[in-house]
Amino acid sequence: MxxxxxxxxxxxxxxxxxxxxxxxxxxxxxxxxxxxxxxxxxxxxxxxxxxxxxxxxxxxxxxxxxxxxxxxxxxxxxxxxxxxxxxxxxxxxxxxxxxxxxxxxxxxxxxxxxxxxxxxxxxxxxxxxxxxxxxxxxxxxxxxxxxxxxxxxxxxxxxxxxxxxxxxxxxxxxxxxxxxxxxxxxxxxxxxxxxxxxxxxxxxxxxxxxxxxxxxxxxxxxRIDSRLAHEEQAAAIVSGTVARHDHAYGLSELGVAGQTLWVNQLHEDIGSARRVRIPARDVSLCRAKPEGTSILNVFRVTIAEIEDSGDARLLLRLALGDQFLLARITRKSATELRFAVGDEVFAQVKSAALLMEAL
Amino acid sequence: MPLSPAELDAIALTLALAAVTTALLLLLGTPLAWWLSRQRGSLGAFIEALVALPLILPPTVLGFYLLLLLAPDTPVGRLWQQVTGTQLAFSFSALVIGSVLYSLPFVVQPLQAAFTRVPAGLLQAAATLGANPADQFRSIVLPLCRRSFLVAASLGFAHTVGEFGVVLMIGGNIPGETQVLSIALYDHVETLRFAEAHRLAAGLVIFSVALLFALYRGAGTTPWRLRA
CATH class of the missing domain: 3.40.50.300 (P-loop containing nucleotide triphosphate hydrolases)
Known part of the structure; x- marks a missing residue:
């Protein structure tokens, strides 16, 4: 067209x-x-x-x-x-x-x-x-x-x-x-x-x-240079494939770049694709794989970009396979944990909203 | 006592005059009212004032100037004579011209008010759906303003039936040609035939009340509502 x-x-x-x-x-x-x-x-x-x-x-x-x-x-x-x-x-x-x-x-x-x-x-x-x-x-x-x-x-x-x-x-x-x-x-x-x-x-x-x-x-x-990434509601969108349904807990597993993302139970067949919106403010970072946390979704990611505009909070772009997450963390944490581009870290995702599917 | 042939003639003539006038008024008044409803400048206000003039002017003033305009020795009168071979003043045609001008506000004003109430947004929506301006008018404005057309036509008709001054000035009192009901009534009174005068006067009162009652009763019932 x-x-x-x-x-x-x-x-x-x-x-x-x-x-x-x-x-x-x-x-x-x-x-x-x-x-x-x-x-x-x-x-x-x-x-x-x-x-x-x-x-x-x-x-x-x-x-x-x-x-x-x-x-x-x-x-x-x-x-x-x-x-x-x-x-x-x-x-x-x-x-x-x-x-x-x-x-x-x-x-x-x-x-x-x-x-x-x-x-x-x-x-x-x-x-x-x-x-x-x-x-x-x-x-x-x-x-x-x-x-x-x-x-x-x-x-x-x-x-x-x-x-x-x-x-x-x-x-x-x-x-x-x-x-x-x-x-x-x-x-x-x-x-x-x-x-x-x-x-x-x-x-x-x-x-x-x-x-x-x-x-x-x-x-x-x-994209960190886009205005969208700096809004209060800033969120990355990732797509995954339905891997498994867990009926006992009412959850489903999405495969995202070889890792697992738990979401509320879906009705789609295994193998179908879904998109998920992950707000930057709901992503926190750890140097070591977190143990004993109630947060289900933890990903091994690579820091791709860090934007430090001098504010109390920084914006990080994290590579998850060929997709990206955004994280907004305090400058204090970033300094103390010495995060740098290229580091492999763990991203804890507190919430992930499923986007709607068509008929 | 049955109506005399002259009275029957007057009734037929009055109805014909009102019908022709109303038809012409709807034909001319609709575009004029539409144009006025889209105007906000001083030209629109000036034309609106001219249209409203018959509401306050003594009908004899309008009739007097029309008589001067339509007389056989004026350009308009001469042109009419050449084209039709008949005289314009004191003819049925002159009555129609006078009535159209005299009843103009009764048709234009209700239509203009109704057109103004049609939300511009609906016409925009119609345009995006493929309707050209004429189509927008026919498919949106006309049905939304149906009641106002009825009101305008009825008021124009009734007002033409009831006119006197203009008709007398430019039509005179020729039975079968220009003697309408109100003139016939005046004739009866002049010649002291009060019984006959009563019959015509009461008839006009009943006709007018019935028409207005029907209009106002219908006013409360609208098949749709306009949303803001």
């Missing part, structure tokens, strides 16, 4: 300047990640054609959506857009909302009605009117409506921002099902790294109207 090129230089009335020039992969889920006010939604609206910034250049593959000569209107771009507020049409049933875009497409869409209904668990809602739905249900319908209309690209603007925990999980599951099909590329705006970790393959970091980095999610999460 073709890449998305975005080149914009726009100064808003309030002095905010959005200046970006980059390409994003035309497959999988790309997260546009950044704090509020970093220009994410403006960028998304420009890609959608809901907003036109003078002098901008936007193209999806060979098709120019905006250049010096013309701007393709939103209704001709073959996109689907999921807004933060669902924006369902109040006079149409759920079914008719879902079909609104389908009827207006020049050619058949990559996603069929029945598929979208199954992925997003909408079967029981089809005859309902939007004002009888909960916030989470409305958002799932909105996702389905955008998905069914999209020919080339799905845009999502913090679709889970206003939902409670249960509704968020349900929407995420739906999105995960969609992403797992790899039929349409998605551009996903968010400021929630856990949401992004669940969904994205690729991540682009926006800050103050500028692109400050982009790369694969797993790589960017554990």
């Amino acid at each position: 073709s890449a998305l090129h975005i080149c914009l230089d726009h100064r808003a009335a309030d002095g905010f300047r959005l200046a970006v020039d980059f390409s994003l992969p035309g497959t999988g889920v790309t997260a546009l990640y950044g704090p509020s006010g970093s220009g994410k939604t403006t960028l998304l609206d420009c890609v959608a054609g809901l907003r036109t910034v003078r002098g901008g250049n936007i193209a999806l593959g060979e098709q120019h959506w905006q250049d010096a000569r013309r701007t393709l209107p939103a209704w001709q771009r073959g996109i689907g857009y999921v807004f933060q507020d669902a924006r369902l049409f109040p006079h149409l049933s759920v079914r008719d909302n879902l079909l609104y875009g389908v009827a207006r497409q020049p050619t058949g869409a990559p996603v069929q009605f029945d598929e979208a209904v199954a992925w997003l668990e909408l079967g029981d809602l089809l005859q309902r009117q939007p004002d009888t739905l909960s916030a989470g249900q409305r958002q799932r319908v909105a996702i389905g409506r955008a998905l069914l209309a999209a020919q080339r690209l799905v845009l999502l603007d913090e679709p889970l921002a206003n939902l409670d925990y249960e509704a968020t999980r349900q929407c995420l599951r739906g999105l995960k099902n969609i992403a797992g099909q790899h039929r349409l590329p998605m551009l996903y705006v968010s400021h929630d790294i856990e949401e992004v970790s669940e969904l994205a393959d690729h991540i682009a970091l926006l800050e103050g109207g500028n692109l400050v980095g982009q790369g694969s999610l797993i790589d960017m999460c554990s």
